Amino acid sequence: MSEAENVEPLRRPGGRAAKVREAVHRAVLEAVEEHGVDKVGIPDISRRAGVRDSSIYRRWGTRENLVLDVMLSASERTLPLPDTGSLRGDLTIFATTLIAYLDTPLGAGLARALAFIADSEHSAQARNTFWEARYEANQAIVTRAVERGELPADTETRTVIETLIAPIHFRHLLTREPMDERFVDQHVIRVIRALQSDPADRATVHDSSDSSSMNR
Numbered sequence: 001m002s003e004a005e006n007v008e009p010l011r012r013p014g015g016r017a018a019k020v021r022e023a024v025h026r027a028v029l030e031a032v033e034e035h036g037v038d039k040v041g042i043p044d045i046s047r048r049a050g051v052r053d054s055s056i057y058r059r060w061g062t063r064e065n066l067v068l069d070v071m072l073s074a075s076e077r078t079l080p081l082p083d084t085g086s087l088r089g090d091l092t093i094f095a096t097t098l099i100a101y102l103d104t105p106l107g108a109g110l111a112r113a114l115a116f117i118a119d120s121e122h123s124a125q126a127r128n129t130f131w132e133a134r135y136e137a138n139q140a141i142v143t144r145a146v147e148r149g150e151l152p153a154d155t156e157t158r159t160v161i162e163t164l165i166a167p168i169h170f171r172h173l174l175t176r177e178p179m180d181e182r183f184v185d186q187h188v189i190r191v192i193r194a195l196q197s198d199p200a201d202r203a204t205v206h207d208s209s210d211s212s213s214m215n216r
Contacts, residue, residue, distance in 0.1 A: 037109030071110040
């Protein structure tokens with residue numbers, strides 16, 4: 001046996017844990033692609049990943065925690081940050097990409113998991129970490145729009161993202177209405193108008209309309 005073969009390879013701390021996590025994540029994504037999120041089971045994941053059931057339960061606790069962790073991690077890599085040179089262009093790309101993503105097994109599975117998986121300490125932490133990361137990642141969209149004068153300086157990224165994606169998730173999960181190019185274009189215009197309007201002006205208009213209706 002050569003000297004090189006006698007050398008024990010150096011292992012970074014957490015190296016095996018990282019490999020196990022990677023194998024399990026890959027197995028879950030394969031299962032979701034083949035059968036959908038509702039059919040994912042720990043025994044199947046254990047077989048695909050070559051990892052014991054007990055190791056999976058010890059790390060993730062429940063099937064639901066595992067599924068949510070995997071899909072949140074995968075989604076962070078799937079939804080890129082647009083940079084078209086305009087707020088309308090960025091939001092259009094963002095909305096179009098999200099709609100297409102929700103039509104994939106992974107995207108549909110994530111939406112169902114976020115909506116229907118019961119809260120646990122692990123799942124709540126995973127979800128909160130995911131959304132905070134998404135808000136932070138998309139901060140550049142808002143920053144650039146403010147610098148171009150397209151949005152007020154005090155615009156919050158969270159408000160922009162929630163205003164944009166809420167109707168999309170509503171249609172995907174509840175009404176199942178189509179979301180074509182016309183829908184995206186009209187929706188983005190409405191979002192931008194809402195973000196650009198002054199809350200004080202909206203309140204004044206609202207108060208005036210109320211007063212007018214009372215005087216009739």
